[in-house]
Amino acid sequence: MLAGHFGVAGIVKAWRPALPMGVLLVASQVPDIVFLPLSLAGVERLEPAAPGAAGYGSLLITAEYSHALLSNVLMAALAGWLVHVLARGRWGADAGWVVAGTVFSHWLLDLLVHRPDIAVFPGNAGGLPLLGFGLWEHVLTAALVEGTLVVAGIALYTWRTLREHPSRVRAALYSAGIALLLAGSFIIDLTG
Numbered sequence: 253m254l255a256g257h258f259g260v261a262g263i264v265k266a267w268r269p270a271l272p273m274g275v276l277l278v279a280s281q282v283p284d285i286v287f288l289p290l291s292l293a294g295v296e297r298l299e300p301a302a303p304g305a306a307g308y309g310s311l312l313i314t315a316e317y318s319h320a321l322l323s324n325v326l327m328a329a330l331a332g333w334l335v336h337v338l339a340r341g342r343w344g345a346d347a348g349w350v351v352a353g354t355v356f357s358h359w360l361l362d363l364l365v366h367r368p369d370i371a372v373f374p375g376n377a378g379g380l381p382l383l384g385f386g387l388w389e390h391v392l393t394a395a396l397v398e399g400t401l402v403v404a405g406i407a408l409y410t411w412r413t414l415r416e417h418p419s420r421v422r423a424a425l426y427s428a429g430i431a432l433l434l435a436g437s438f439i440i441d442l443t444g
């Protein structure tokens with residue numbers, strides 16, 4: 253899931269317009285950004301959930317560091333603390349909490365859609381049962397949930413930007429760019 257996480261960023265931006273959209277887009281994808289170098293190093297990987305499986309929601313992710321519950325609590329806390337220290341003057345007194353929440357929303361959404369492949373502790377220390385409600389097993393429902401986040405993200409972002417931005421032309425351009433990013437990443441998700 254790429255697009256659903258971006259959708260959350262659009263919704264948060266409409267709620268807290270002082271926060272830069274770029275920061276929210278990155279915050280919504282922190283665990284996947286951490287996953288990239290780890291997968292290149294062969295520590296974490298993606299594979300089909302069943303032999304030959306392809307398309308929407310067909311992947312099993314082995315990401316015992318980037319997607320472990322404790323890692324995500326720590327990454328959210330770190331991101332929130334950085335924003336609180338560096339930018340609370342410009343983005344608002346509770347900006348750190350908002351960014352921390354956006355980072356952690358990635359884990360919550362993944363918990364909903366992933367098959368049980370999410371560790372509690374990094375490296376699956378302690379060998380606790382893996383987590384994941386497996387909504388990807390129900391392709392249509394999962395696509396509906398993600399599609400709703402995408403539509404809400406685009407609509408709320410566009411509404412807020414058109415209302416607040418001093419330049420109508422720029423606001424329309426930004427909104428078109430965000431719509432393109434979210435719709436494009438949703439197509440990537442759907443086609444696997």
Ligand SMILES: [Zn+2]
Nearest residue numbers: 283284358362
């Ligand atoms: Zn993820």
